[in-house]
Amino acid sequence: VPKDSEKLDLYDEHEEIVSVRGKRVKRRGIFLLPNLLTTASLFSGFYSIISAIQGDFIAAGMAIFAAQFFDGLDGRVARLTNSQSKFGAQYDSLCDVVSFGLAPAISIFLWGLDSLGQVGWIFSFLYVAAAALRLARFNTNLGSEDTFFKGLPSPVAGATIAYYVWALSSVGIQGENLGFLLTFVSACLTGMLAILMVINIPYYSFKEIELKRRVPFFAILVVVFVFALIAIDPPLVLVSCAMLYTLSGPAIWVIKSLRN
Structure with a gap:
């Protein structure tokens, strides 16, 4: 029988030591709002997997869009409310x-890479492994990737695959309709994204954009214009934006190399 000092707290087992005004303070529990948003991102990813298994790749892509929205929101909410924590990070x-990682890989495999047999699931697994490695490296470098990320962020890589599958599925291209050439291109895209996640190519993080700071009125018009474009053809516009950001990393690397 454990002593009173050794009894387990069944309701709250998480605690961490933080620095508050130069003093080390033990903080117990977790912040509700940012972790709820993270859980919403996890649910969206899980729903994407279920939709892909059922053959609904359009719903799978929409779910990843929701996951990306919640994933982008949780960190900003944590910073705005001063509720950042090691647990939350x-x-x-883990949810990412x-x-x-897993949801886009399953989606593109069931959508078309399964026709390649073992080669198809190897490409899918390599993507999952690269996403896990990218996130592990990010966790060990917390605070050092403020202006530029080192490697393609996994949310963008996952969104690129999900929107790519969504865009082609929306025009009836999936399964046997792919053909060998498009299947080969899809496998190459999956492999390229896996490589970009683990190499040290710089990607702009957008963390310097302050939501609380005043912006020109024209900025509101730009935001409205972007939303209008997305409304016209969501999968096409989203995959185009994801591809442009994916290519921006190699472009930045080339420019920096030429300057040096």
């Missing part, structure tokens, strides 16, 4: 492995 990365 670790939980966010599911939503932006």
Whole structure:
């Protein structure tokens, strides 16, 4: 029988030591709002997997869009409400492995790479492994990737695959309709995204954009214009934006190399 000092707290087992005004303070429990948003991202990723298994790749892509929205929101909410924690950072990365690693890999495999047999699932697994490695590296470098990320962020890589599958599925291209050439291109895309996640190519993080800071009125018009474009053809516009960001990393690397 454990002593009173050794009894387990069944309701709250998480605690961490933080620095408050130069003093080390033990903080117990977790912050509700940012972790709820992270859980919403995890649910969206799980729903994407279920939709892909059922052959509904359009719903799978929409779910990843929702996951990306919640994933982008949880960190900003945590910073705005001063509710950042080590637990939240670790939980966010674990959820990202599911939503932006496993879910897109399953989606593109069931959508078309399964026709390649073992080669198809090897490409899918390599993508999942790269996403996990990318997130593990991010966790070990917390605070050092403020202006530029080192490697393609896994949410963008996952979104690129999900929107790519969504865009082609929306025009009836999936399964046997792919053909060998498009299947080969899809496998190459999956492999390329896996490589971009683990190499040290710089990607702009957008963390310097302050939501609380005043912006020109024209900025509101730009935001409205972007939303209008997305409304016209969501999968096409989203995959185009994801592809442009994916290519921006190699472009930045080339420019920096030429300057040096």
